[in-house]
Amino acid sequence: MHKFANPARFMRIAKKIVPWSFSLGFICLAIGLYGGLFVAPEDEEMGEAGRIMYVHIPASYMAMAGYIAMGISSVMSVVWKHPLADLTARACAPVGAVFTCLALFTGSLWGKPMWGTYWEWDGRMTSVLFLLFLYLGYMAVWNAMEDRTRAAKIASIVAIVGVINVFVIKFSVEWWYSLHQPASIITSEGSKITMDILWPVLVMIIAYKLFFITIVLWRTQSLIMERKSEKLEGRISALREKGYY
Amino acid sequence: MSAAPKMKPKKTKASLRKRRRIYLIVTSMTVLSLATFLVLSAMKEGIQFYKDPSQIVENRPASGQSFRLGGLVVAGSFTKLAGTMNYKFSITDTVEEVKIEYKGLLPDLFREGQGVILEGSLNENNIYIASRVLAKHDENYMPKEVVDSLKKQGVWQHDDESSNENIPNKNAPETIK
Numbered sequence: 326m327h328k329f330a331n332p333a334r335f336m337r338i339a340k341k342i343v344p345w346s347f348s349l350g351f352i353c354l355a356i357g358l359y360g361g362l363f364v365a366p367e368d369e370e371m372g373e374a375g376r377i378m379y380v381h382i383p384a385s386y387m388a389m390a391g392y393i394a395m396g397i398s399s400v401m402s403v404v405w406k407h408p409l410a411d412l413t414a415r416a417c418a419p420v421g422a423v424f425t426c427l428a429l430f431t432g433s434l435w436g437k438p439m440w441g442t443y444w445e446w447d448g449r450m451t452s453v454l455f456l457l458f459l460y461l462g463y464m465a466v467w468n469a470m471e472d473r474t475r476a477a478k479i480a481s482i483v484a485i486v487g488v489i490n491v492f493v494i495k496f497s498v499e500w501w502y503s504l505h506q507p508a509s510i511i512t513s514e515g516s517k518i519t520m521d522i523l524w525p526v527l528v529m530i531i532a533y534k535l536f537f538i539t540i541v542l543w544r545t546q547s548l549i550m551e552r553k554s555e556k557l558e559g560r561i562s563a564l565r566e567k568g569y570y
Numbered sequence: 571m572s573a574a575p576k577m578k579p580k581k582t583k584a585s586l587r588k589r590r591r592i593y594l595i596v597t598s599m600t601v602l603s604l605a606t607f608l609v610l611s612a613m614k615e616g617i618q619f620y621k622d623p624s625q626i627v628e629n630r631p632a633s634g635q636s637f638r639l640g641g642l643v644v645a646g647s648f649t650k651l652a653g654t655m656n657y658k659f660s661i662t663d664t665v666e667e668v669k670i671e672y673k674g675l676l677p678d679l680f681r682e683g684q685g686v687i688l689e690g691s692l693n694e695n696n697i698y699i700a701s702r703v704l705a706k707h708d709e710n711y712m713p714k715e716v717v718d719s720l721k722k723q724g725v726w727q728h729d730d731e732s733s734n735e736n737i738p739n740k741n742a743p744e745t746i747k
Contacts, residue, residue, distance in 0.1 A: 366713030370679060375711070404591045440704045441677035447619040485595065489606050500610070502618045502640060504687060509709040518711040 350535030360525035385428040391421030399481035416544035422460035448497035449505035623666035679705035
């Protein structure tokens with residue numbers, strides 16, 4: 326555990342991973358988009374408009390997976406008090422928030438022609454909107470507090486408690502009557518989507534995941550450097566006070 | 571975690587604190603999840619996006635009181651008043667049926683056998699006057715060829731046999747005067 330918690334080592338490993346995750350992600354994105362928009366047959370009921378799911382399902386999936394990643398980092402931050410865990414959790418937040426926005430936006434575009442409405446307050450949609458607010462709240466805590474250790478503690482609590490909402494999102498369509506359709510891919514009876522329609526979704530999920538990993542590693546690196554420069558600045562101004570400069 | 575036998579005295583104290591923090595997280599998360607679950611199940615009625623026909627037969631909302639109603643459009647129940655946008659159909663949850671009247675545009679996915687969610691209220695004659703119709707998509711996604719071959723083999727599980735050929739708002743099966 327502590328082997329990877331060393332920031333210098335982390336930077337070295339991250340630098341090795343990023344080019345791979347970025348280029349593989351890009352290839353998957355190209356294959357997934359081409360497969361989804363041109364190769365896969367259209368759904369019998371939804372027609373061409375159904376193809377929005379190739380953006381929507383992966384985005385929703387990563388919105389939740391990103392939150393889980395943030396929650397796990399936050400648990401590590403609380404238990405091991407390691408600043409690197411704070412930084413990875415912080416790096417996840419805006420990326421996950423963007424995926425959540427994308428999921429809400431594409432869902433609403435799909436909803437208009439299919440359901441006949443852009444937005445309804447059903448269990449699924451409301452809980453995903455709440456997920457967005459959790460991401461925003463988490464980022465707000467970091468930005469509102471000067472004291473890094475206190476900010477880390479409170480932000481981690483927000484992140485960990487919010488994980489419950491991810492499960493509410495997942496099961497919202499099973500527990501309650503909702504407008505949103507129930508789970509299609511992971512169900513007790515297997516996938517409810519035929520394979521020729523499904524495969525680009527899976528490729529897109531891999532693409533989004535690699536994209537997420539790339540951005541989070543980038544952001545973590547820049548946060549590490551930001552922290553270093555903050556420390557240096559502090560040291561310089563301390564020296565200045567002593568009259569060395 | 572286990573690779574530091576050199577600094578044993580310090581380590582045990584620190585690991586005790588770590589363990590305490592883990593316990594704290596685990597217990598508080600368990601309690602919070604349970605609380606959330608209880609609150610959500612207590613509010614179940616309110617969170618349900620719509621009621622089904624059985625629920626309103628069992629516990630009829632007052633006439634004129636608006637609520638959402640969801641179910642499948644009964645095959646063969648759809649009629650359109652000629653030359654208008656007045657529609658009549660029934661919806662069912664396979665146990666009870668409710669008669670619906672609606673005036674307005676129908677969403678593209680609307681067809682017999684399709685799940686729909688309506689906004690409106692019951693009148694004195696137990697007819698639900700809808701002011702809005704939303705179509706519900708189910709969790710199955712399949713291309714047309716698969717649907718056709720399933721139909722040919724007679725294993726098409728969808729709620730009616732005529733879903734594709736008989737899109738009601740386009741063919742307007744019969745009219746009532």
